[in-house]
Amino acid sequence: MPFVAELFEPASDEEVRDALLSHGPVAIRGLGTKDLFGCPVESDREISTLGIKGIVEWSPEDLVVVVRAGTPVTELQSELASKGQCIPLPSASDAATEFTAGKPGTVGGLVSANLPTRWDSVSRGVRYWVLGVRAVLADGRIARAGSKAVKNVAGYDSQKLFIGAWGTMGVLTEVIFRTFPIARFSGEPECIERIGDWSPGRRPVIARVPRVSLAGASLRLNSGGVVDHSEGTLWTDYSKKLQSYVEKSGGWILCAGMGRSNFPIHGPQTDLMCALKQRIDPHRKINPGRLGVF
Ligand SMILES: Cc1cc2nc3c(=O)[nH]c(=O)nc-3n(C[C@H](O)[C@H](O)[C@H](O)COP(=O)(O)OP(=O)(O)OC[C@H]3O[C@@H](n4cnc5c(N)ncnc54)[C@H](O)[C@@H]3O)c2cc1C
Numbered sequence: 259m260p261f262v263a264e265l266f267e268p269a270s271d272e273e274v275r276d277a278l279l280s281h282g283p284v285a286i287r288g289l290g291t292k293d294l295f296g297c298p299v300e301s302d303r304e305i306s307t308l309g310i311k312g313i314v315e316w317s318p319e320d321l322v323v324v325v326r327a328g329t330p331v332t333e334l335q336s337e338l339a340s341k342g343q344c345i346p347l348p349s350a351s352d353a354a355t356e357f358t359a360g361k362p363g364t365v366g367g368l369v370s371a372n373l374p375t376r377w378d379s380v381s382r383g384v385r386y387w388v389l390g391v392r393a394v395l396a397d398g399r400i401a402r403a404g405s406k407a408v409k410n411v412a413g414y415d416s417q418k419l420f421i422g423a424w425g426t427m428g429v430l431t432e433v434i435f436r437t438f439p440i441a442r443f444s445g446e447p448e449c450i451e452r453i454g455d456w457s458p459g460r461r462p463v464i465a466r467v468p469r470v471s472l473a474g475a476s477l478r479l480n481s482g483g484v485v486d487h488s489e490g491t492l493w494t495d496y497s498k499k500l501q502s503y504v505e506k507s508g509g510w511i512l513c514a515g516m517g518r519s520n521f522p523i524h525g526p527q528t529d530l531m532c533a534l535k536q537r538i539d540p541h542r543k544i545n546p547g548r549l550g551v552f
Pocket of ligand 1: 289
């Protein structure tokens with residue numbers, strides 16, 4: 259756990275804004291289960307999102323839930339389960355590909371990390387389930403993007419800016435999710451293959467490779483793993499030969515362990531992301547350094 263010299267524990271958007279405007283840069287943290295991925299934030303001031311919790315609104319008949327971003331994922335899932343619904347993550351007892359399943363995190367962390375799940379072939383991944391967000395931006399503005407309508411109106415899907423941004427674009431305070439019937443997510447998707455008796459070891463990785471390269475990548479697994487043949491995703495342990503194979507095939511690899519070399523942000527997307535950050539948070543107030551590139 260990183261050293262924290264000053265801790266803010268806001269319970270509302272306004273308190274998040276006050277913390278952001280008070281002075282210097284801040285780190286955003288939910289339950290910290292993804293601390294072992296990415297780069298350290300260059301600040302010892304922290305905003306904990308854990309006070310921003312609870313379900314705001316849920317229409318089971320419309321399959322839409324509005325939830326505050328500090329809500330633990332397990333709390334959301336157990337509430338949705340009471341009416342046979344879920345957001346499509348593996349269950350706690352079946353979450354071998356979730357490296358931190360013993361320590362479930364928050365809704366905001368889930369959206370910000372945007373990691374693959376074993377149900378992506380059926381549910382199309384986090385980017386598809388998030389219909390909208392509310393976020394506090396670095397200059398204190400409270401922004402809304404998207405809506406509760408599953409069929410969205412014309413315009414930019416600005417909520418996607420925050421998905422997979424690892425907290426660098428703003429502090430999420432609310433997320434609107436599409437919910438799914440639990441019945442669609444029992445057992446294991448057909449495209450999942452388990453190789454060996456694998457559970458995440460000392461240095462787990464998630465790798466994405468073009469599907470044509472997947473067989474080659476699978477052969478390079480050290481100690482077994484889980485392969486999603488539909489999405490080209492591998493969950494396994496680190497090995498140099500896997501890393502170089504994935505990189506040569508034009509894929510990416512996210513390794514547990516701090517530092518830029520473990521984090522798959524490079525290539526043409528980097529310039530676009532830096533330009534967006536410059537526009538939204540020019541003074542690098544929120545999570546500076548977290549992505550390694552800004
Ligand atoms: C049973 C189970 C199975 C799961 N399976 C999967 C799975 O297959 N794939 C998957 O991806 N996840 C899965 N999850 C979810 C995952 O474990 C965590 O919920 C989430 O990824 C991390 O949450 P956290 O609060 O620990 O994030 P943290 O480690 O606190 O934060 C992660 C990143 O997000 C940023 N962040 C956190 N909160 C906010 C916010 N409110 N606004 C802006 N930035 C923020 C942080 O700055 C950091 O960069 C599963 C959860 C459960 C309970």
